[in-house]
Amino acid sequence: MNKAEFVEVPLREIAHARAGDKGNRTNISLIAYDARHYDLLVEQVTPERVAQQFAYRKPSHVMRYLLPKLAAMNFVLDDVLDGGVNDSLNLDMHGKALSFHLLAITVQVPVAMQVQTTKETA
């Protein structure tokens, strides 16, 4: 990639996310603010990269479902909640905070496609 044409940004700059739990499984949605970024999310935020980001929780399986009409994807990570809400010792036994761990992944965004977040325009 040509450095001049791309800028590396955390996912949080171009997408938002929400985590939910069922038993020992978490699902984290990842939704592009701007549908034009959807393709680069598909290309760069692969199940492998997500598995790597959550490797310390030893997911037994990471599945990615694509929702192009919503410019969104849904990640399902198995066995990452230390047994889930009834067994985990975590303060956040639901794993609610994990969406922001996903959003810490960085992606390469073409300079021409950089979004103006509300923060930048404020």
Next chain:
Amino acid sequence: MRQGKNTETLAVGCGAGFSGDRVDAPGPVVRTLIERGGPAAIIFEMLAERTLALAQLARKANSELGYEVLLELVLRPILADCLKHNITIVGNFGAANPRGAAAMIHRLARELGLRVPRVAVAEGDDLSSVPCRLIVRNALEGGLDERRFVCANAYQGAFAIAEAITAGAQIVVTGRVADPSLTLAPAIAHFGWGENDWDQLAGATMAGHLLECGAQVSGGYFADPGYKDVPNLDDVGFPIAEIAADGGCIVTKASNTGGLVDARTVKEQLLYEIHDPAEYLTPDVVADVSDAEVAEVGPDRVRLTGVRGHPRTPTLKANVFFDGGWLGEGEISYAGAGAEARARLAMEVMQSRVGRDLPLRFDLIGVMSVLGDDTDRLLNATRVGAATDVRLRVAAKHEDAAYVDRMLRELTALWTGGPAGGGGVRVAKRQRLSLKSCLVPRERVPATYAFV
């Protein structure tokens, strides 16, 4: 609500998204439904997985209890208006004792000087009886440990509730039903949908899915200052879904409240706790949102379309709770220069004195905590820094309370025997419930309703 083959839109508001939700939230929802006119219902989802097991324990201790403890606080401000304006109330606030909840509603109506309301209970979820336990035993992987058994409940669907509404119920009290079924039920009763109207059932199911967590679709669990700003989050309004005869819906929220409903909030909640978007399983239908679309059609108004439905599965999910031993949590704070080093030393002391007999989870709040896992892989990989306000948390679980008690005594002893300047010790011990889920054949556990 008029029943049967209506074509007019049905508005379903949400009054609560979990047990313990804000009791002042339903008021603005009911006011909005009244102003809007037209057929309407309000749902209360107040029964998380564990909430029901706790309610079962409460009922065992006192046979009149075991329903939602906030029920009276939630219904008192809105009951008269709902009855007067024909707004059907559907709630799983019956928990482990729907008939107890119904009796409470009758008491409340009497006290408020209202005409006797027509209250129905929807039942069939409780599988704790001996014959039902056999069904569960056969379905449960690893069998059923009778000594530790607390309760078993199947997730029932919408049709029994819908029948109760069609038969004239103004209020339907349920135990365990699938959360979206609370919304689907009044829609079935209103539109007269059949058992195989899969697309309509799926559409209204997803409307229910959007409503079932209360403010989570209208600005709650969403704000991220500078990125996702939410107006007046302190007064976030609860959602209303306007459901059409084809099952599609427009999501909006109570008038004159804070929060927001836009494409972003609806997308986040649409995918919340969903796994395969093509197969969202409920007792009523298999909903498919893989081609669903959302569109902003006005201020705080988002249309959901394109949900498809497929035939329901032959089984119902059941949750089985067991005594899960004890959880202990203790905390102590260190602040100022060297705080992180002192907190880490306290952690080492705990590991040395207790950790050999009992696996401990450590959090260094202010350094690394909730993102970590129970074996502290992330904490151990976190570089030692110089944080100046750190709270050490130690957590452990054991079947035998004595182990947990000892851990908490050791944590407390850090006050005098730990590193310098340690303060703010808090310890807590709780009984735990552990959960196993299984699938039971639906014909073995029929749903029923009765007027009470």
